[in-house]
Amino acid sequence: MRAHRGRFIWVYRRAEPGSANETPRPRLGLMIGKKNARTAALRNAVKRRIREQFRLRQTALPASQYVVRLSIKITTKDVRAVIAEWTGALEHDIAKLAAAKS
Secondary structure, eight states, X not given: OEEEEOSSEEEEEEEOOOOSSSOOXXXXXXXXXXXXXXXXXXXXXXXXXXXXXXHHHGGGSOSEEEEEEEOSOOOGGGHHHHHHHHHHHHHHHHHHHHHHHO
């Protein structure tokens, strides 16, 4: 399992094992705790935006399991920076996959 550490989040990645019955696809898990995002509205906003960015890039991603963990306390002002870190990690994986295919 590989981890990417940013200012706000840790992104853990693990290759998805392929099964005989289905094709492997990227999967997402979230750990957004009350300790680091105090209100339910803030936790839900972060999770919703992380899922949306994952959904938009899902077809270009390698078949891996992703787990995103919030690592420090955030406020509503920090949500954009959290999502920017997440999209940066996704774009990095997409670029690595494209380089490996060519």
